[in-house]
Amino acid sequence: MKKHNFSAGPCVLPQEVLKKAADAVLDFDNGLSLIEISHRSKPFVDVMENARALVLELLGLEGKGYKALFLQGGASTQFLMVALNLLEKRAGYLNTGTWANKAIKEAKIFDDVYEVASSKNANYNYIPKGYEIPSEYDYFHCTSNNTIFGTQMKEFPKCPIPMVCDMSSDIFSRQLDFSKFDLIYAGAQKNMGPAGATLVVVREEILGKVSRHIPSMMDYKIHLNKSSMFNTPPVFAVYTSMLTLEWLKNLGGIPAIEELNEKKSTLMYSEIDINPLFKGYAAKEDRSTMNATFTLENDDLKETFDTMWKEAGINGLNGHRSVGGYRASMYNALHLDSVKTLVEVMSELERKA
Numbered sequence: 588m589k590k591h592n593f594s595a596g597p598c599v600l601p602q603e604v605l606k607k608a609a610d611a612v613l614d615f616d617n618g619l620s621l622i623e624i625s626h627r628s629k630p631f632v633d634v635m636e637n638a639r640a641l642v643l644e645l646l647g648l649e650g651k652g653y654k655a656l657f658l659q660g661g662a663s664t665q666f667l668m669v670a671l672n673l674l675e676k677r678a679g680y681l682n683t684g685t686w687a688n689k690a691i692k693e694a695k696i697f698d699d700v701y702e703v704a705s706s707k708n709a710n711y712n713y714i715p716k717g718y719e720i721p722s723e724y725d726y727f728h729c730t731s732n733n734t735i736f737g738t739q740m741k742e743f744p745k746c747p748i749p750m751v752c753d754m755s756s757d758i759f760s761r762q763l764d765f766s767k768f769d770l771i772y773a774g775a776q777k778n779m780g781p782a783g784a785t786l787v788v789v790r791e792e793i794l795g796k797v798s799r800h801i802p803s804m805m806d807y808k809i810h811l812n813k814s815s816m817f818n819t820p821p822v823f824a825v826y827t828s829m830l831t832l833e834w835l836k837n838l839g840g841i842p843a844i845e846e847l848n849e850k851k852s853t854l855m856y857s858e859i860d861i862n863p864l865f866k867g868y869a870a871k872e873d874r875s876t877m878n879a880t881f882t883l884e885n886d887d888l889k890e891t892f893d894t895m896w897k898e899a900g901i902n903g904l905n906g907h908r909s910v911g912g913y914r915a916s917m918y919n920a921l922h923l924d925s926v927k928t929l930v931e932v933m934s935e936l937e938r939k940a
């Protein structure tokens with residue numbers, strides 16, 4: 588039986604995408620596997636170009652000076668690469684949790700970093716608001732969705748300098764004016780595909796302004812000039828991401844998936860709020876539509892609850908160690924039925940308790 592996969596990442600992907608990807612591993616092009624053909628062959632170059640074009644199309648960024656790249660090293664390498672390419676003197680970072688801290692740590696290797704605001708004082712259960720971004724800084728960096736703490740930025744600040752955003756765990760999940768951002772990055776494994784590819788969407792004109800010598804593999808310009816084929820790209824991850832983007836486009840794109848994601852998260856949070864056994868972790872106005880974090884009010888019920896959800900075919904519900912409790916990750920490919928199943932288990936626990 589297919590599990591209800593609430594895993595935080597790697598995570599659920601559309602079943603039809605998995606089938607097509609599996610087929611391509613066996614036979615992609617006249618008896619050759621996707622992972623044994625040259626990345627310079629026409630069939631694969633077409634895949635890469637199609638994937639890059641779909642990204643811009645879905646985000647509404649076609650013809651606006653942006654390019655999409657599929658790189659490697661995960662979002663974690665972007666923490667470093669962003670700073671190498673954009674940080675000359677000082678950058679402003681919004682500290683909203685574990686991933687933001689990791690981004691800050693890497694940027695500090697190169698130059699000065701200023702935390703424009705932080706929610707550390709409340710173990711990152713909310714998104715800071717009302718802060719100023721100094722106009723003399725090189726760029727501002729934020730994390731749109733905090734996968735671990737279950738908070739999500741609903742609004743983005745007015746930003747007088749280039750705005751860089753780690754959208755690893757909510758890209759393609761909701762409508763935003765993506766042209767507000769100058770550089771967006773995301774590890775593929777949360778809403779787009781398998782681990783191994785990292786998406787970077789960059790407004791070309793912000794590049795080439797720092798004085799340092801950038802190593803080739805870390806240089807966005809080099810990857811852009813080589814059409815995301817400077818070295819062998821992660822072919823399987825790019826292909827599978829392309830399939831997911833096609834799936835999303837056929838579904839009606841971001842507006843359609845946003846509607847579904849709203850339904851899932853509304854159902855999830857209404858159970859958390861109505862059921863006296865559970866408590867939501869994140870501040871209500873900042874709750875993530877992707878990762879719902881919650882705890883049991885009475886720890887004695889933990890064993891019973893854990894047995895119940897596992898028996899219902901649910902996977903990946905344990906919270907991250909820095910928050911504890913539970914985390915229901917509801918990425919694009921998760922069905923509404925999976926959330927219904929979880930909510931039923933939660934109300935069943937209330938009846939039993």
Ligand SMILES: *Cc1c(COP(=O)(O)O)cnc(C)c1O
Pocket residue numbers: 596660661662663664686730732733734753754755756774775777
């Ligand atoms: C998972 C995650 C990362 C780390 O991604 P890797 O691809 O594992 O390096 C960074 N930022 C956010 C917001 C994440 O959710």
